[in-house]
Structures are given as C-alpha cells and as structure tokens.
Amino acid sequence: MKKLILILFGLLISHMLEAQSWNLVNIGTTENLNKIYFTNDTTGFIIGDNGLLLKTLDGGYTWDTVGTNVQHDLKTISFANEDVGYINGLKTTDGGATWTSQPTSEIYGFMYAHNENRIMAGHGSMFDGSIYESNDGGLSWLWHWGFGGLGMFNDCDFLNQSEGYLSSWYAGHLFKTVDGGANWSEIVIDEVDGNAWISDDYRSVAFPSQDFVLVSHDDGLLKTLDAGDTWSEIIPESISINFYPESVIVLSNDNYLLVSRGNNPSVASPRIYETSDGGDNWTASANTVERIRDVTCNSIYCLAVGSNGTVYRKENLINSVLENVEKEKLSIFPNPTKDILNITYSREIAQISIYDEVGRLHHYNSNNYEQIDVSILKSGIYFIQILCSDGEIATSRFTKE
Numbered sequence: 001m002k003k004l005i006l007i008l009f010g011l012l013i014s015h016m017l018e019a020q021s022w023n024l025v026n027i028g029t030t031e032n033l034n035k036i037y038f039t040n041d042t043t044g045f046i047i048g049d050n051g052l053l054l055k056t057l058d059g060g061y062t063w064d065t066v067g068t069n070v071q072h073d074l075k076t077i078s079f080a081n082e083d084v085g086y087i088n089g090l091k092t093t094d095g096g097a098t099w100t101s102q103p104t105s106e107i108y109g110f111m112y113a114h115n116e117n118r119i120m121a122g123h124g125s126m127f128d129g130s131i132y133e134s135n136d137g138g139l140s141w142l143w144h145w146g147f148g149g150l151g152m153f154n155d156c157d158f159l160n161q162s163e164g165y166l167s168s169w170y171a172g173h174l175f176k177t178v179d180g181g182a183n184w185s186e187i188v189i190d191e192v193d194g195n196a197w198i199s200d201d202y203r204s205v206a207f208p209s210q211d212f213v214l215v216s217h218d219d220g221l222l223k224t225l226d227a228g229d230t231w232s233e234i235i236p237e238s239i240s241i242n243f244y245p246e247s248v249i250v251l252s253n254d255n256y257l258l259v260s261r262g263n264n265p266s267v268a269s270p271r272i273y274e275t276s277d278g279g280d281n282w283t284a285s286a287n288t289v290e291r292i293r294d295v296t297c298n299s300i301y302c303l304a305v306g307s308n309g310t311v312y313r314k315e316n317l318i319n320s321v322l323e324n325v326e327k328e329k330l331s332i333f334p335n336p337t338k339d340i341l342n343i344t345y346s347r348e349i350a351q352i353s354i355y356d357e358v359g360r361l362h363h364y365n366s367n368n369y370e371q372i373d374v375s376i377l378k379s380g381i382y383f384i385q386i387l388c389s390d391g392e393i394a395t396s397r398f399t400k401e
Helices: 002-019 317-324
Strands: 023-025 033-038 044-048 053-056 077-079 085-087 090-092 108-113 119-123 130-134 142-146 152-158 164-169 174-177 204-206 213-216 221-224 232-234 245-250 256-260 269-275 283-288 292-297 301-306 311-315 331-333 340-344 349-356 361-365 371-373 380-388 393-400
Touching (some): 033 077, 077 108, 152 204, 164 213, 340 380
Parallel strands (some): 204 245
Antiparallel strands (some): 044 053, 085 090, 119 130, 152 164, 164 174, 213 221, 340 371, 349 361, 349 380
16 A cells, blocks of 8 residues: 555656646846756746856745855855855855955856865866865865876766765766865776766756765766665656756755756757656756756756757646645654754654755654754755645654754
C-alpha cells in the first residue's frame, strides 16, 4: 500500500510538471543574463553583462534595476546571509539595496561566501586552475589552492560548512572538499559512455544531500547516490542534438530542472528540461535560439534566464500543492536546534524531506523518522516535509542554530 501511494504521489507531481508551461516574460532589458539568485522566498537578483543588476521583492513577478556604477560583466553571486552578499566586483551589506565596488574580485567566474568575511573564488576565463580566498570581506585575495590544470571554475555548491563540490569547464575536472574548502581532492569518474571526458565541461553542481550529487556535463547529467563512489549518466531521451547543459537544480529527490545554452545559436531547440522521476523521463520546453544560462525556483515561481534579456517563468505548483494539502503541524523539538531534531506524528511516515527558504532540498530520508541529524546544515530557517503512508502531507518550520 505504501509503495502504491508513493507511486500515485509521483504521478501527481509528474502531471503537474507537464501541465505547467514556461512563459516568456519581458523584464525590460536586452542584456545577456548570467545568473539568478534568491536570498529568501521573495527577494532575488539577476546579474548580467555590462554591470546589469536586477532585483525582485515579490518572488520574481516584477524586477527593478539596481545601480552598480560598474560596466564589467557580472558572472557570479553569493550571499553569506540575507544582508551581506558578493558579486564579482561588488558587495552589499544591506540585502542588495545598495552595492559598493570591489575591483579586486571583478575577474572571478565563481564566488562562494562561507560567511561575511570568508569568500572563495576562482577564475572563469583564465586557464590557471587556481582558487583564491578572502578573509576580510573581499578587500584582498590570496592564492589558496590549485591543481595545476587548465580548468576554469564556474560552480560550487556546499551541503554544509564542511562538504562541497567544485566544477570546472574546458578541462573537465570535478573536486570535493570535506574541510570547508581548505583542501580539495579530484573526483575521478569512471567512464560511462566510453569517453574519458578529459576535455569535458562540468558546468553546474547540485549537492542536496551527503549521498546525492548531480553534475551537468557536455551531454547531460552525471548522478551519484553513494557520495561519489559510483556515477551514472543521464541523457534525456527528448534531448536535442543542439544541446549544452548549463545549470541543474534539484527540487526534490526525483524532480530536477536542467537548462541548456545550445551548441548552435542560430538553431532553435528546447532549452529547459525537467524530470519528476529521477531522470527516466523528461519534458522539454522553451524552444528558442537564446542561450539559457541559469535556473532557480522559490515557492512561487521557477525562473530561467539567458541571452538578450531572456526570462522564462512558470508557477511552481509543486510547492503550492504541498502547502495546500497540509492537514496539521508536526511536533518537532527542540526548535531551534543545533544538532538533533526529534519528530512525533500520529500517522505512519513514509518519507522525510528538508528544504531551505528558497526551496532547495537539503535532506532526504526514507529510513529514520523519529530523529534527524541536522548538525551538517548551515544556520537558518528550514522546512520539514512529511509524506505519510496514507498520502497525507504535513509541513513545519524549524530554525537551525
């Protein structure tokens, strides 16, 4: 019975994904858009070429231009908390209302803010394979680590304060850290399709749980469910020959969004792919010549951005439905918590998931339902979602100290 309910729940999510369409929206610019980033459910930013910075306060429905007084291309964005954030060449301490210039970081292709003072960064267009670090809020940078290759870094995702993955393109390298970025080891992925991938491009990393990692590469996705010991390759059946994955995000254990920039900009082809069954089946959308660079979701919308001011948006009805069918609150304690979260509920639990404020999955559990170790999570507000054996779904919020 439990298995049947989970299957029916998956079919419901699949139907919802297929029913919702991506709509092209005009946000008032023709500049190339490179990244989209939300600090909470309603506040988000889009960065683009020639110093373009846009901000939303309504979850992505409307966007306003924020003055930056810079002209270089904005490529990467990371916030340490809702107030302090970094873009290559810019810093804010008031939640993105105003930004000050930091020329020392203009050249970086990725940045990751561990906290208000410590930031990691790496070149995205120089063949030196080096990581740099600032411990004074971006005022100065020192060489921190390098692997001596020709890779250019473009994405980094941390599960917690210690564990993270780092990807590079051109030379096709993937790295993992277990000490907060002090040291990195290369992940050597066994050949899946007969190629050694020595010239592959790893563009995006999604790291929602300790065992589960997705990495986009030239042809599709690489997936591990055992912390990187073994990998499998996912290539959507509906994939166009004119494909080049740019960004992947995880909405739940089986729901992923993958966007593409395409290999031939003169040929229109689908640029957005989504799956609700872990990659077995995909729905292709957004047939365009534009290069879609990044995608993200909050509880209101999913948004994808790309070249020439292109923005696609659709309602995120997955989270909406889950909220609407909530019947009663869970009993979770202590709240706030530093390590263990105890759970009591009157119904039989089949699955537990934990999401952050922006809707990113951080924990998936189908075994232990009474105690969850959340010590690995960063400090902040999270939502715990319970799927019961009878189909009931309940959610509650907790604070990780």
